Amino acid sequence: MDELSAAERDTGAVIATRALTKRYRGGQLAVDGLDLTVPEGSVFGFLGPNGSGKTTTIRMLMGLIEPTSGSARVLGRPMPRSTRAVLPHVGALIEGPALYGFLSGRDNLLRYDAADPTADPRTRRARVAAALDRVGLTAAAGKKAKAYSLGMKQRLGLAAALLQPRRLLVLDEPTNGLDPQGMREIRALVRELASDGTTVFLSSHLLDEIEQVCTHAAVMARGRLITQGPVAELAAGARGRLVVTTPDPGDAARVLKEQGVTDVVVTDDRATGEPPEPPRDLAEVNAALVTAGVRVRGFGLQRASLEDAFVALTGEGFDVAG
Known part of the structure; x- marks a missing residue:
């Protein structure tokens, strides 16, 4: 004591x-x-x-x-x-x-x-x-x-x-x-x-x-x-998600995977995923999208949240209803 x-x-x-x-x-x-x-x-x-x-x-x-x-x-x-x-x-x-x-x-x-x-x-x-x-x-x-x-x-x-x-x-x-x-x-x-x-x-x-x-x-x-x-440090310990806003989310997802992006998710007007590991210049990923004919209307790295940190630490989702 x-x-x-x-x-x-x-x-x-x-x-x-x-x-x-x-x-x-x-x-x-x-x-x-x-x-x-x-x-x-x-x-x-x-x-x-x-x-x-x-x-x-x-x-x-x-x-x-x-x-x-x-x-x-x-x-x-x-x-x-x-x-x-x-x-x-x-x-x-x-x-x-x-x-x-x-x-x-x-x-x-x-x-x-x-x-x-x-x-x-x-x-x-x-x-x-x-x-x-x-x-x-x-x-x-x-x-x-x-x-x-x-x-x-x-x-x-x-x-x-x-x-x-x-x-x-x-x-x-x-x-x-x-x-x-x-x-x-x-x-x-x-x-x-x-x-x-x-x-x-x-x-x-x-x-x-x-x-x-x-x-x-x-x-x-x-x-x-x-x-x-x-x-701030807990959230910073988790990787953010790469977000591409586009009318061609399916094509964007394909290119992102080719560029090493993982856990790619497609919605109506966007494709998101975990940035490449090891890290690379995201400008190159954006250039690959444009070269492939994907109409990029938005491109950026979304800041990691506490939920991202929790998933990264435990390997499971955060069940708010459990």
Whole structure:
């Protein structure tokens, strides 16, 4: 544990785990030897298909379940041993909010705030009003929680996590159930929190979500950590795709294959594929297309995405519905 603390001081890690493992009864290995480092001040995306071990990891970090082996530190303290000292500085929304359906959204937050021994009761209503406004629920504050949509419940759970200033905010699938506008609002809120100095740890199975809002990310698959680092570096580690826009996609595909392009896919007006390996001057590929009579209307290299990186690392697709 002391060794881990020294590493944290060197790296500025808000969360650090070493060989963190959780095996359930019956032998199911949910998390397998996880070494995770979350830099202070980052928006850290914890990425993986459903069932990859993300929520189990978060539950261990928050002291909700004991690890089978390994260690975890949050805000420099060992978990779950330091739960009482750590959790007042952490806001969390895990596996959806726990709400009193017969109470209004406002009264739910008043209950949450009253349960916090550090919360000043004299400013409770002001804190609740500010949290409701921050997640766009002021107009629905008087409605009973059981009448809330799934997206509204997610917003209310996020408001509960924001009642007090937090050094760390842990969000497990925070955009679940939200419409596109709601997702944009949550992304904007996460960026705002990060700019205020809060470290945000964001679990999601939505690659696009992570790519838009996160500065750093880790990729999980089948309980194991595949990779972690700055988002730009993770995507840069995967090769982009060569895209040719043309009214002759079939002919373009044939020429691309002759030029060493692999995994060629043809659609109505384009042909795409993996650039040649070893790399070659793409101007030569473009010249070959023109020489063959292909009418090239667009030619370029499309930047690799996190999904491309995931496929390159695991050899499989990213099942967002799994």
